[in-house]
Amino acid sequence: GAVVSQHPSWVICKSGTSVKIECRSLDFQATTMFWYRQFPKQSLMLMATSNEGSKATYEQGVEKDKFLINHASLTLSTLTVTSAHPEDSSFYICSARRTGGGAYEQYFGPGTRLTVT
């Protein structure tokens, strides 16, 4: 168990357009999901925390109007990169937190590689 999927796995878009990335927990319910970004040769950086049925919490320096997060159900969170620019090109990875038994393990999706031209 603890499988998380992401779609699409890679996307190329033109500067100024918007891209939506979906994150699904396939075999468990996740009240909390997280969105991370990883630039080449760097570690993962938390962008925002997505809570089912409420507004996302964004990390300092992450523009909430640019990175729109929606967590409409216990198994789906979406990240929309609006008005994308080349500097938004990165590896976007979501995780879902499985709780129970005192554990707070996060399981990651396979990631979405975004290239903005």
Next chain:
Amino acid sequence: QKEVEQNSGPLSVPEGAIASLNCTYSDRGSQSFFWYRQYSGKSPELIMSIYSNGDKEDGRFTAQLNKASQYVSLLIRDSQPSDSATYLCAVNGGGGADGLTFGKGTHLIIQP
């Protein structure tokens, strides 16, 4: 500002030997600690979680936590070439409410 420090490596270990990976963290209030393995171009895969002081063993992996020293380690016994990857140490606050703060990772190379 929460920080997680790891030696970036590369750490080269002969096949069959024990690989020892270390991590320190700055936030003394941290409650949950994780080791992830990341292959190049892929997303992280959870290897171990540890929440209390001491050792936790799972197969060839042993995680060690010392909250007083703010130190977490991962031992990999009988190292295999397939263990070659970047190992990320990750920490979060109490209750798991926060997202993870990651170290930059240690690049491990298992030499056949």
